[in-house]
């Protein structure tokens with residue numbers, strides 16, 4: 001090899017004079033290019049399948065870390081390591097055979113990591129058209145590839161859990177479904193949504209919410225079998241696609257395993273959190289072989305699982321798709337209803353069971369839906385809660401009730417109290433509104449604010465919370481209720497018996513009464529099991545110093561049974577249905593409702 005020329009520095013001045021200056025003293029201008037180009041450049045001598053390096057540029061030596069004497073004059077097999085040489089030789093042969101340059105991309109492991117290079121090899125032909133040499137170049141595209149891979153990860157994977165995101169999951173599902181069509185081996189899509197995650201996220205803050213989601217993702221991943229596709233489809237939604245030899249039995253077993261998997265509490269930053277999933281299942285090919293359909297169907301089934309009481313699984317059926325459609329329409333209509341304030345509050349008296357004397361009222365929300373009429377909250381409350389709209393509507397209910405109480409008080413009805421239902425979502429501090437950092441508005445502040453605007457001298461409000469609220473995060477519930485009781489007179493536990501309160505735990509809560517759920521009252525006095533449950537609850541409540549209210553009393557026989565069992569108060573159609581505010585004064589003047597003492 002010719003001795004190296006002194007290196008020259010190419011300054012970014014593109015005048016001819018500058019170039020002339022640079023080239024002065026260099027007899028071989030091409031040499032300058034060879035020495036200074038950033039790409040790897042080499043020349044190989046070819047003789048009947050033998051390849052030998054003739055010249056390599058400094059970029060080559062820099063990239064490989066080799067010295068010129070280790071390369072120049074040596075066969076390529078001694079320089080290029082064995083895993084690559086086979087491929088390289090094939091490309092050389094190809095270029096020679098085609099009499100044309102060939103291109104490929106090469107990934108080379110270096111101690112500092114993988115390097116990606118775009119390689120080009122061009123044959124050099126003599127006058128007879130024989131290939132005597134090969135010129136090779138390698139353009140390093142590592143940065144570009146790494147950036148591309150990062151983009152790819154961002155576009156296809158969820159950064160929090162590392163699982164495929166919704167887009168990628170759908171692609172994988174579509175491929176799986178296509179495979180089912182081809183090979184006939186069925187698979188199932190399980191769509192998992194965490195129950196009440198929004199509530200937990202708002203209560204604990206988003207970073208703990210994220211940590212919880214990560215742990216959920218880890219548990220699911222640990223359980224997944226090779227070949228399963230697991231993805232995060234949205235906030236608290238996960239999807240699993242798995243081959244099932246015998247659907248629906250296998251799919252059910254899989255879903256039951258998932259339910260079991262999430263049963264143990266999660267430890268998140270010192271909090272012990274319990275979270276249950278609702279799982280919807282769609283099977284391929286039975287339900288559909290189209291990825292879009294499968295996701296929609298499994299989603300509809302998941303909603304059905306929620307509606308059936310959460311923490312369970314449901315298989316897709318055609319009616320569910322209609323129900324899901326209905327739900328979307330309902331959500332849309334409710335958003336409009338909130339804007340247009342299409343709600344009213346009705347009042348149902350609670351009475352002293354023995355005397356029938358009106359003891360107080362419960363405020364019950366109604367939606368005055370245009371063209372439909374009054375709609376019960378049973379139909380729309382789940383949507384208000386899931387969408388968070390209940391905060392707005394709930395605030396409005398509280399304000400309406402307090403203002404109403406003040407009006408009744410001014411009209412001479414003293415000592416009145418009205419119980420207001422509050423959902424779990426309302427008990428939590430509201431997330432800060434977009435674009436604002438103000439102190440978050442809480443239920444406590446709102447109640448205080450309403451009572452300041454409409455002061456009550458003798459009347460008061462009470463709050464009804466359901467058991468499930470108390471059990472999700474018991475410590476949080478206790479602290480919140482304690483503060484709320486300083487502004488609201490009394491706290492009732494609503495629908496008692498339908499959740500799974502730990503009785504020992506109840507003793508530590510700042511509550512005043514239990515409302516026995518209607519399901520235990522409706523078959524009284526004949527249903528022996530219900531009769532004993534009701535007696536036990538009354539006994540328990542009294543031993544804890546709590547008042548008991550029985551809901552849904554419709555018959556005189558139910559009332560008699562409850563009086564004998566020692567129940568203090570009751571509510572139900574036997575005494576009065578919920579009535580508009582305008583009908584309350586007449587009830588109050590009568591002083592008692594429905595029955596004679």
Ligand code: C2E
Nearest residue numbers: 364365376377378397421422423552553554571572573578
């Ligand atoms: P809840 O608090 O357990 O209310 C009792 C429900 O039983 C009311 O249904 C009431 O109309 C009904 N009811 C009363 N007596 C009888 C009876 O003798 N027989 C029968 N079959 N039913 C009776 P409603 O008004 O449809 O409310 C349903 C649920 O919606 C309530 O259950 C409560 O959990 C929720 N809710 C109602 N208003 C509000 C509200 O303003 N905010 C919140 N967060 N939830 C509310």
Ligand code: MG
Nearest residue numbers: 362421464494
């Ligand atoms: Mg209630």
Ligand code: MG
Nearest residue numbers: 494495515551
């Ligand atoms: Mg109730």
